[in-house]
Amino acid sequence: MSPETRRFLNTSLKIGNRSISGRLIVCPMAGYTHVAFRQLLEYFGGYGLCFTEMCSATSLPNENPMHSLVFRWRREELDRLSCQIFGSDPGIMAEAARRIESSGFFGVDINFGCSVATVCKRGAGAALLKTPGAAVSVVEAVRSAVSIPVTVKYRTGWSDDAGFAAEMGRRFEGAGADALIFHPRVAPDRRTRPPRRDYIGRVKDTVGIPVFGNGDIFDENDLERMVETTGCDGVAIGRIALANPWMPARMTSGLMEDNALYRFTAERYMALLEQHFEPVTALRRFRKWALFFSAGFRFGHRFSADIRRAGDMGAARDVIGRFFDAYPERNARPNMNLFR
Numbered sequence: 418m419s420p421e422t423r424r425f426l427n428t429s430l431k432i433g434n435r436s437i438s439g440r441l442i443v444c445p446m447a448g449y450t451h452v453a454f455r456q457l458l459e460y461f462g463g464y465g466l467c468f469t470e471m472c473s474a475t476s477l478p479n480e481n482p483m484h485s486l487v488f489r490w491r492r493e494e495l496d497r498l499s500c501q502i503f504g505s506d507p508g509i510m511a512e513a514a515r516r517i518e519s520s521g522f523f524g525v526d527i528n529f530g531c532s533v534a535t536v537c538k539r540g541a542g543a544a545l546l547k548t549p550g551a552a553v554s555v556v557e558a559v560r561s562a563v564s565i566p567v568t569v570k571y572r573t574g575w576s577d578d579a580g581f582a583a584e585m586g587r588r589f590e591g592a593g594a595d596a597l598i599f600h601p602r603v604a605p606d607r608r609t610r611p612p613r614r615d616y617i618g619r620v621k622d623t624v625g626i627p628v629f630g631n632g633d634i635f636d637e638n639d640l641e642r643m644v645e646t647t648g649c650d651g652v653a654i655g656r657i658a659l660a661n662p663w664m665p666a667r668m669t670s671g672l673m674e675d676n677a678l679y680r681f682t683a684e685r686y687m688a689l690l691e692q693h694f695e696p697v698t699a700l701r702r703f704r705k706w707a708l709f710f711s712a713g714f715r716f717g718h719r720f721s722a723d724i725r726r727a728g729d730m731g732a733a734r735d736v737i738g739r740f741f742d743a744y745p746e747r748n749a750r751p752n753m754n755l756f757r
């Protein structure tokens with residue numbers, strides 16, 4: 418990566434009334450970016466902001482952070498942690514945002530990108546991009562409820578129309594959003610077609626608030642192209658941070674990878690999952706994550722199949738021991754077949 422891009426990533430950025438220390442951020446990912454994973458990310462560092470998993474605005478006011486699987490955090494991480502919410506009722510979204518602010522989060526992020534049926538059926542997530550006025554009302558309500566930064570994460574929309582995406586960015590800004598995280602794919606596309614990076618440039622040219630480009634960044638070259646071709650103010654990475662939680666550190670300061678780093682990461686993550694969750698939940702989460710992690714290895718599918726069969730964390734530890742003792746060969750780029 419060029420020294421200019423690295424400098425760019427390490428430059429602070431103002432979002433609303435607060436600043437983040439770097440322009441590489443880690444996306445919200447349901448089932449993955451929970452408190453244990455974020456502690457693993459934090460160990461390596463390199464990112465300016467990360468997010469909780471998406472939280473239902475309806476449930477959030479009643480969540481108990483001691484027991485909730487999604488609305489749980491460590492106090493030390495709040496300075497660079499935003500809580501993402503989804504919902505369609507402006508009043509309910511505002512109430513959730515107030516709880517997020519009083520809990521001490523950096524900011525609140527509104528999900529207009531999720532296109533899974535369970536969320537869209539409730540008229541939330543990307544479904545709101547079908548009714549732009551309703552989406553704008555949600556942003557206005559959240560904005561007037563809190564003074565912490567309000568960000569909006571959204572997709573192109575339901576048809577492949579850069580003009581619509583840019584217009585929505587303009588309207589979100591008008592409604593009081595402090596930054597946009599834009600994933601330039603249409604909502605029905607579950608990451609099968611390449612993201613339209615040129616659309617990020619269109620959004621950036623239309624608004625005055627910071628725009629984070631998102632989509633299919635797996636290494637430094639992808640990131641450099643994103644920054645150069647879109648003029649974005651920052652970059653949001655998702656799946657590659659699951660596969661390689663040290664990736665923000667590698668991208669921002671050039672950390673070197675070897676098998677020992679992979680092994681350390683898997684073992685540390687197991688320990689963190691055990692620290693934060695009940696054994697059954699910890700194992701389930703480790704198994705899900707192992708699929709992303711295994712994409713880094715030539716025979717990773719065998720590793721993840723063995724982890725899937727492990728009946729408890731002890732058995733999973735044995736799988737890890739055997740796998741790394743055999744000096745597994747790594748892929749230059751993650752195996753995309755395991756990555757969707």
Ligand SMILES: Cc1cc2nc3c(=O)[nH]c(=O)nc-3n(C[C@H](O)[C@H](O)[C@H](O)COP(=O)(O)O)c2cc1C
Nearest residue numbers: 444445446447471530570600632633634654655656
């Ligand atoms: C397993 C998984 C869960 C996700 N959950 C969320 C979510 O809760 N909220 C959200 O806004 N986006 C979610 N996304 C989308 C990501 O935040 C991101 O926009 C997408 O993966 C594209 O970035 P990438 O190509 O760097 O992975 C999820 C993606 C994945 C793969």
